[in-house]
Amino acid sequence: MTAPRGPAPLILQVPSRTEFLAVVRDVTRSWAMVAGFDRGDADQIALAVDEAVTNVIEHAYGGATDEVVELRYEDRGDDLRVDVVDHGRTVDPKTVPRVDLDRYASERRKGGLGVHLMGKIMDSVTFRRSGRRNVCCLVRRKPDGAPDAP
Amino acid sequence: MSELQVDSRELEGVTLLYPKGFVNAHTVRLFESEIQRALDEQRYRLVVNCSELTYIASAGLGALMGVIEEVRHHGGDIRLADLNETVRNIFEILGFHHLYRIFPSEVEAILSFREEGEGGGSMG
Numbered sequence: 001m002t003a004p005r006g007p008a009p010l011i012l013q014v015p016s017r018t019e020f021l022a023v024v025r026d027v028t029r030s031w032a033m034v035a036g037f038d039r040g041d042a043d044q045i046a047l048a049v050d051e052a053v054t055n056v057i058e059h060a061y062g063g064a065t066d067e068v069v070e071l072r073y074e075d076r077g078d079d080l081r082v083d084v085v086d087h088g089r090t091v092d093p094k095t096v097p098r099v100d101l102d103r104y105a106s107e108r109r110k111g112g113l114g115v116h117l118m119g120k121i122m123d124s125v126t127f128r129r130s131g132r133r134n135v136c137c138l139v140r141r142k143p144d145g146a147p148d149a150p
Numbered sequence: 151m152s153e154l155q156v157d158s159r160e161l162e163g164v165t166l167l168y169p170k171g172f173v174n175a176h177t178v179r180l181f182e183s184e185i186q187r188a189l190d191e192q193r194y195r196l197v198v199n200c201s202e203l204t205y206i207a208s209a210g211l212g213a214l215m216g217v218i219e220e221v222r223h224h225g226g227d228i229r230l231a232d233l234n235e236t237v238r239n240i241f242e243i244l245g246f247h248h249l250y251r252i253f254p255s256e257v258e259a260i261l262s263f264r265e266e267g268e269g270g271g272s273m274g
Contacts, residue, residue: 018176113208
């Protein structure tokens with residue numbers, strides 16, 4: 001007998017265009033709130049996913065607007081997981097310089113904050129190559145008292 | 151409603167920016183251009199009134215960080231006012247509240263420049 005599982009994953013495909021970031025944000029926030037996060041936490045999770053999709057559009061796809069970004073949302077009971085999937089160029093996250101805010105401004109940098117923000121918001125952020133796809137996996141534990149997956 | 155609109159006005163030598171909507175990778179160029187316009191006019195005392203800013207992603211934070219050295223080099227500053235909880239949380243997560251002065255209201259942000267005297271920025 002298998003352990004009870006959460007609801008079926010929600011799968012969303014969006015064009016690789018920044019105007020769809022608002023859609024991603026709205027879906028992510030709603031999904032997180034259904035899973036038991038309060039509005040503030042849901043907003044943060046939506047921001048982390050926004051950043052992940054932005055990275056895909058800008059770096060993996062190099063700004064190409066005719067590609068697809070796939071998001072797979074899964075409520076695993078104790079946590080939520082979002083896989084952000086693309087089939088663009090593999091960007092090694094280790095090549096993204098770490099953000100040192102004390103030096104960031106003096107270096108006149110603008111990039112790198114997104115990955116930094118994702119790491120601050122989520123409990124886990126991992127990148128892997130799966131076949132011809134890149135998968136960025138974001139996980140956030142549910143707060144104590146949040147309902148398990150129905 | 152458009153995704154982002156940025157109005158601006160001058161008051162007591164301070165340039166007030168009013169982003170309305172959200173700042174992310176899609177809308178950041180407009181946000182950047184409004185900040186840059188102030189700098190091009192040598193206005194280095196800026197207050198971003200965030201009362202109608204629904205959220206800001208790293209692209210928008212990068213826009214602020216990208217010019218802050220220049221602004222402070224000219225004796226000015228970028229100060230923020232009236233942040234909603236979502237935006238304030240983002241600032242705190244990143245530690246931006248240590249880098250930028252944040253005020254409950256626009257008036258307090260403007261007055262903070264006045265209290266510093268005539269030392270920096272051009273008077274509009």
